[in-house]
Amino acid sequence: MATTTNPKTRRAPRWQVKSLVRDWQLYSLLVLPMIYFLLFKYGPMFGVVIAFKDYNIFQGVLASPWIGFDTFKEVFQMNGFYRALRNTLLLNLLDLLISFPMPIILAILLNELRIKWFKKGAQMVLYLPHFISWIIIGGMAIQLLATNTGIVNNVLKSFSLQAIPFLTEPFYWVATYLGIGVWQSAGWGTIIYLAALTGINKDLYEAAEVDGANRLRKMWHITLPGIKPTIIILLIINIGHMASIGFDRPFVLSNPLVTNVSEVISTYVYKIGIQSARYTIATAIGLFQAVVGLIFLLSADYISRKVNDQGIW
């Protein structure tokens, strides 16, 4: 959507009725997503006010007494909150280091494949895990990786090797968490890069060939720079998500032995805010998360602008 509208606004810097009339189809296409954002993203923002109130469900949002920043003070005094925040940032950072480059590498490798059917087949196999629900993945993880009864450890034991506590010791749990994440999402992540790769001018490769560049050189000097804008935009967006984390993955994979590393903000909010019906706390933490996310996003964008002269808008 953004790419189709941007050039137009540049061509006609002042708002003109004429362009509105001429491109009315494009604008009307825009209406639906706009309504979506207004209804589901901007509308509920009104509810943020709960974070500053002693919200009583029988009095309603407006009539509940105003308590200012008391809830935030309470949140910042909770031991569990810092643990959840630390784990969220840590898991996201590791995820960024390990899971982010994977789709890029995969996409470049896939791009190099010559045999059509093999390429299609490989892509297919790589995408599939993306469609499996985390609940199922959690069940599979236990079946395969349980310390005493999992298939992998049974095999290890049959070679008289030590069992590996994949799910029950914090260090291994984090590794398992990251590994499963890569397996689940890397293939799907390649789609966007593969799309970007098709946009690279073929002449460049031919010219490089004439100059005697080998494959690695071509990858390094043509392919990677070709998808650099995409990589940077995705990186900034990912950094913007540093403070927020999905619920399913940590929730499904965690168990009481590793709570120290597996309790993240989303699971914490679920337990403290939703299960105990303390909506004020849940909202306050959500707002905090959004603010931190915004700061991360803006600073990543700022740095990227300084270094690369390229940002998200």
Next chain:
Amino acid sequence: MKWLTGPWSTRTMAVLVAAALIAGCSSNNGGSGGEGTGTEGNTGTTGNNAAPITLRVELFDRNNTPAGAPPITDNFMTQYVQENFGDPNNIKVEFVAVPRTQEVEKLNVLMAANQAPDLVYTYDKPTVEKYVKDGGLTDLGPLIEQYGQNLKEVLGEEVMAYGVFDEKQYAIPARRVLLPQSTTMIRKDWLDELGLPVPTTTEEFHNALKAFKEQKPGKSGDNVIPYSNIDPFHLKPLQYSLLDWNNITDEDFFAVPEWLLPGNKEGFRYINQLYNEGLLDPDFPLTMNKDPQKFQKDLINGWVGAGTTNTNEPVYQGYLAEVYKADPEAELVPIDPFNTPDGKYPKALYSPNGLYIFVPKASKNAEAVIKYLDWMAQPENVIALQNGIEGETYEMQDGVPVVLDNDLARQTLYNYPDYAIILNGKFVSATDESLNIAANASEPNHKDFTIESIEKGGRDGVLPVRTSTPIESEMKYAGTLKEKHDEIFVKVITAKPEDFDRIYDSEVQDYMNIGGQEVMDEKLQIYAAEYK
């Protein structure tokens, strides 16, 4: 394509629930609209012949309707209610389905949106306390005095007292007919194979587990799990038998966290020993409180030697039959082996109340709610709502309704407790307990198992202490502490023996620091105030 079923079923359910809610709301609006015009019309002509009231009643949707059965909001039960209670009283009874697994979350949302039914209920006491504190409930005391004599009789004073908060009857607790929480069972055929007695002491039980582990009886092989279904709730009988009861006052029992009760640490050292001897399910931390199916599957596979389950659960959830189907040699018997040095067999009992029924303050139909519950408390209606139609779904034998083994009975009665909400468990007599046990042993093939489970699950039972003051710190910390409790439980049991003391002490200290101390202090105060 199998992996699609998970997300799909939840999605379909969400849509169905949403549809049900929308249907509920809109038809209610229609109803009240009709009511308005009706009264307007009436005031002109007859005066007091009012239009029907619409009474909205919460109904758990367990998503377990058998194939071919009518929808839960329009079946024998709802029609019986409408014909026998609604029509004579000029009330239209409308059931509002709420998904069982999300009842608290859903109820909170309905309450906040001011769309809650007139009659709502939950099992969750902190939720009720929160509503009381927030001033959202109707005081039902005066209405019960006026319209609820049958109800009072069936529930009894002791049960009614559980619904008193801040000295007002804000809730009506259901009466729990049977109090046992859990019962242990063991593979009798394995014991026979190894020439061991049915254990009657902890020591004999321990020996049986060791023999199971070493000799792998039956079809278990290397997968043998001597004792399974390990979680805080189901390990209570063993844990309670290891507590030092002579040094625990009622006050301690109510207020002090289990981790600090005399004897608890040594008790868990023993459980830790069982774990390190390989007698407990080795990977229980991965599925504890998350996947109850695992225990059932292992049991049906013939790997499990003994396990503690909710009393009679193997019968009413049907997995006992599965075990026998998978292995005709198998024989499971209820046992009660965990003894104290004094020869007692203490175990936790449920308090005699079940779910809490209450009326939101915004409801205008509190009177109709009490009339409805009072109608439900009449013996003939209890029998009908719990057993269906005489001669078709049940027969009376020796004063006890016995459910018939036919399709109609299965399709009519699979969720009867959700309609007969004032009772938890089948109820025949307020005076003769054995009739009630007999009535609950309604599965003809496993009658003995049920009766024995109930008897053994209740022996030397310890009732929880009842207080009526809302415990505010508990409302605040319940989620955190519950999680910490599970964490300690898992960590101390799976610890290496040499690390046990260190882990136990530091974890329990942590528990106290993150709210345990605060809850304990408040509970001590409340106990002192209520039991002067």
